[in-house]
Amino acid sequence: xxxxxxxxxxxxxxxxxxxxxxxxxxxxxxxxxxxxxxxxxxxxxxxxxxxxxxxxxxxxxxxxxxxxxxxxxxxxxxxxxxxxxxxxxxxxxxxxxxxxxxxxxxxxxxxxxxxxxxxxxxxxxxxxxxxxxxxxxxx
Amino acid sequence: xxxxxxxxxxxxxxxxxxxxxxxxxxxxxxxxxxxxxxxxxxxxxxxxxxxxxxxxxxxxxxxxxxxxxxxxxxxxxxxxxxxxxxxxxxxxxxxxxxxxxxxxxxxxxxxxxxxxxxxxxxxxxxxxxxxxxxxxxxx
DNA sequence: TCCGGATATTAGACAAAGTCCAGATTGCCG
DNA sequence: CGGCAATCTGGACTTTGTCTAATATCCGGA
Numbered sequence: 429x430x431x432x433x434x435x436x437x438x439x440x441x442x443x444x445x446x447x448x449x450x451x452x453x454x455x456x457x458x459x460x461x462x463x464x465x466x467x468x469x470x471x472x473x474x475x476x477x478x479x480x481x482x483x484x485x486x487x488x489x490x491x492x493x494x495x496x497x498x499x500x501x502x503x504x505x506x507x508x509x510x511x512x513x514x515x516x517x518x519x520x521x522x523x524x525x526x527x528x529x530x531x532x533x534x535x536x537x538x539x540x541x542x543x544x545x546x547x548x549x550x551x552x553x554x555x556x557x558x559x560x561x562x563x564x565x566x567x
Numbered sequence: 568x569x570x571x572x573x574x575x576x577x578x579x580x581x582x583x584x585x586x587x588x589x590x591x592x593x594x595x596x597x598x599x600x601x602x603x604x605x606x607x608x609x610x611x612x613x614x615x616x617x618x619x620x621x622x623x624x625x626x627x628x629x630x631x632x633x634x635x636x637x638x639x640x641x642x643x644x645x646x647x648x649x650x651x652x653x654x655x656x657x658x659x660x661x662x663x664x665x666x667x668x669x670x671x672x673x674x675x676x677x678x679x680x681x682x683x684x685x686x687x688x689x690x691x692x693x694x695x696x697x698x699x700x701x702x703x704x705x706x
Numbered sequence: 707t708c709c710g711g712a713t714a715t716t717a718g719a720c721a722a723a724g725t726c727c728a729g730a731t732t733g734c735c736g
Numbered sequence: 737c738g739g740c741a742a743t744c745t746g747g748a749c750t751t752t753g754t755c756t757a758a759t760a761t762c763c764g765g766a
Contacts, residue, residue: 451732451733469723470723470724471722471723486724487725487726487727490723490724490725510722510723511722511723511724512723512724
């Protein structure tokens with residue numbers, strides 16, 4: 429994949445290409461996620477976006493993340509019962525979750541094969557397959 | 568596997584065999600989970616256990632479910648960002664989650680093969696591998 | 707039987723994540 | 737400039753889950 433610079437200007441283009449009106453707040457939130465290339469929770473996004481002085485409200489952060497999700501700009505990762513993580517990497521991949529530290533990292537889907545899954549019930553379509561490897565530091 | 572009757576008496580034995588002191592409340596909670604053989608959230612357990620008249624407090628329901636978890640009597644299933652489900656089936660298996668209805672069902676692990684997972688970081692041990700197939704009713 | 711300690715249960719206060727709403731702002735187009 | 741649609745905001749609210757201090761229950765020994 430092309431090397432990419434996650435400038436705010438490029439964020440505007442990214443948003444437009446996903447049919448999202450690039451407002452100031454949306455650009456900041458996208459920048460927070462994409463410049464880090466990390467899994468962030470809504471709270472973490474809040475904190476990052478409001479480091480210097482309060483700029484973006486909680487409601488906007490939640491609204492925006494939900495919008496990004498609908499438009500396919502980010503993915504939702506559900507591994508922790510207490511909070512949702514948002515993942516700027518939308519290419520097919522799985523996750524490694526360190527239970528004790530909360531650290532979450534990607535596993536490329538290319539190298540992993542999953543076979544023998546049963547047929548879906550009639551009229552159902554797969555929305556996604558989430559594979560989560562939960563690990564812990566050895567005692 | 569042996570056909571099993573999930574009477575309250577058998578629950579007491581099940582609890583003892585898992586090193587859990589079988590109190591009245593614990594038996595009721597175990598009975599709720601095992602007689603149904605379904606995935607229940609803490610709220611649902613609360614509701615079931617207190618149908619006729621209030622018998623078991625919220626704190627006890629949460630304490631007990633956590634205890635069952637530690638003792639390996641049930642498994643935790645994290646698929647919904649808003650609540651945790653408890654699964655009385657502890658044999659290796661995966662899950663099929665119907666996103667729009669919230670319905671959760673089991674996929675036997677026997678028939679599914681997963682290969683090509685990367686080596687774990689040094690000093691880490693796998694705690695579990697969760698495979699979740701998210702499906703949706705076709706539009 | 708009665709006592710005492712350990713274990714279990716309880717109500718209710720609290721915390722954290724997320725939702726909702728009505729009003730204020732912004733940006734755009736004629 | 738005026739007006740409309742889209743966006744943003746603070747803050748109240750809901751839900752899930754945790755914590756705590758007080759009470760209840762259980763059980764073994766004198």
